[in-house]
Amino acid sequence: MTDLLYTDVEESLRSSVRSTLQRSLDEGLAARLYDEPGTDVSAVWQALAGQIGLAGLLVPESLGGVGAGPREAAVVLEELGRTVAPTPFLTSAVIATTALLAAGDETHLPALAAGERTAALVLPWTARRGAWSPVQGSAEPVAGALTADLFVVPTTGEGGVTSLRAYEPGDVELEAITSLDMTRPLARVTVRGEGSEIASGQAAEAAVDAALAAGAALLPSEQLGLAQWCLETTVEYAKTRVQFARPIGSFQAIKHRLADLYLLLVNTQAAARYAAGTLADDDPDQHVAQALAQAFCGDAAVRAAEEALQLHGGIGMTWEHPVHTRLKRAKSDQLALGTPERHRADLAGLVDLPAH
Amino acid sequence: MPDQQQSPDLRQRVDELLASHDPATTEPSEFLGARFDAGLAWVHFPEGKGGLGLSRGRQEEVDALLEEAGAPGPDLGRNSIGLGMAAPTMVAFGTEEMQQRYLRPLFTCTDIWCQLFSEPGAGSDLAAVATRAVPDGDEWVVDGQKVWTSGAHNADFAILVARTDTSVPKHAGLTYFIVDMTDPGIEIRPLRQITGEAEFNEVFLSGVRIHDRNRVGAVGEGWKVATTTLNNERVAIGAGNDREAGQIGLVAERWRRDPSVRTAGNHTELMQWWVETEVTRLAGERLRQGLEAGQPGPESSAMKLAFAHQAQQVTGFALELAPEEGLTYHDWTMVRPEGGSFLGHGPGFRYLRAKGNSIEGGTSEIMRNIVAERVLGLPPEHRPDKGIPFKDVPR
Ligand SMILES: Cc1cc2nc3c(=O)[nH]c(=O)nc-3n(C[C@H](O)[C@H](O)[C@H](O)COP(=O)(O)OP(=O)(O)OC[C@H]3O[C@@H](n4cnc5c(N)ncnc54)[C@H](O)[C@@H]3O)c2cc1C
16 A cells, blocks of 8 residues: 655655745735736746755656655645645646656756746646547647746647657747636647657657646645645634634534534545555556546535635635635636546546446 | 405506506616506515515516516616615615605616625624714714625615614614715725625725614614515525526536537536526525515525525536636626626636625525524524623623
């Protein structure tokens, strides 16, 4: 059985990510991105990439990376999820990087690992392992593209074989899409010209599937962190907000709701850790683990954010309170890389529980 | 209550109205004025006040006939507070003068209303309002701060609950007023919502003078009056007349139009929400038919609870149904809308806006408490401020 706990190394990585975020990310930034989508947020990523080497976390040391694995990436995503930090960690350092690693790329990875460039896998943000098709000219909605310097695009090459190609910014047209979650804005991406081939045929398809699998294995950790923030913030609020001459947290109905949410998060944590761990171990159960975590954690994070909003009352409905930024991320994350409904269907196939 | 056999034939009245005011050529506010005068605004209101003294359930017949004829209805989006709350409260507790002055322009939507109830420290615990009204001759001088006031920026008038006595327990020291929103001393600041829009506001009242004529109900009876308003609000919020009228209709429409969203898992969920929404619609209909008298009771809280739950579940589902579209949003630009909209804009807006359904007009938790205590008769929670003068309650 894969290790479902955190190691000391992971905990110390967590505290450095947390303290770097505390220093480099102001609480109001997330909400500001809805009004000023062009706001330069690169400083946050530079701090994380520069001080902790997050850009190359999954890249081997031989290519200039840190040589860590999915478990560590999961812990990073928990912290990023708590703060809904606008960084390309998931899209570039996890998904696009995994595609390049799986394709055996040595050309582009060093610059990515060094944090000099970021990359985006050009597929709709709803794509999942085994359920995507090569891009015909353009794709939408693509995550992580607006700030990317490298575009990794599965296309159809000669003879109808899948070809994974790299495009430079000059060969790509980007059109921003107004997104439900502006902290991870989406775009329509149109590619022109040939780009350069990274892999072709089965190798290309396997690289894309590996990237989507890594996304599916690690997005649940972002959802976990987000959900934990919602629970903690709401527990604190329930202790201090007084109505009917009592803190609202003294109403048994509220206590039970928060206790139930805690139980939900205990499960979310187990599912997220299992997905990260099985990916790290290259465990044969990893695809089950991914579908399981995607089916569970997306709904759990949405529920946590919805509960947080509700238990904050009118304040939760306002722009002033940060809970809305969490709800928008949680709902978008639930749709990202396959909805829970799609993953339940995938899971049914994996564990031999056919619908008919 | 006159029984149905003796009551005037509603169809005949509607026909007369349509004959004298062709909906196609008459200005909407003029048409609505004539409808009010014909007693067809709210058939359960008294004659001369927009009604005919019939049972509440019969309004539906009128609405259906008028809709069929293409007649304009009152603007519920812009004036939901006036139509749904201020009007019934005024009929129950207002003076004759007040009813004559306010009801008709309210129905024609010439006057728009808002509700100055909630405060930073008094939301669910509405009886904890701290805004003070102090008598001065035949006027009251009001000071305080209100919050989450929907549509205050468009409103001509407001209903207000203020504290007139701090030496008695909290429920006994409240009084209910009508305020002219253009009066000096009223400042309205936009408060932005999760949707990006500033649908509600903060309202600051400093030295606002209200004539005693505009007091609704007796001094110290504001809680009783406000309860009537809130019960009506809950009916108004929970109301939905036609099959597939609310959020479920938009999802059903999408399903019929777009085969690409159809999966087995989604279908199960769609049908589950369809069944729940339809059953709740029928229960609401039953409640309305049962309401012979004009005033809804605590049972209406159950409808509001169900409405909020379904609106939230269905709008959330709508995003999952078409995830590529669900990831997008129509526009984040901050605007101060003309009226509240649950169904407008794109699915993302509807999802976020529906989050307010379980908060505005009393939260779902409070609705459950009302059902538990007032419908089921369960013992109340311990309330440490019970029987204590408001001024001595620790806050
Ligand atoms: C979109 C919107 C529009 C609004 N429009 C208006 C308006 O036009 N005019 C107006 O006056 N007000 C308006 N409101 C305010 C609304 O009525 C209040 O927000 C609501 O009553 C809740 O009060 P609160 O926000 O102070 O939450 P709180 O009372 O602080 O509640 C916080 C949480 O505690 C829970 N809670 C509180 N007491 C109990 C209890 N006894 N048992 C169990 N749980 C409890 C609540 O349910 C909630 O989940 C609006 C609110 C919204 C969201």
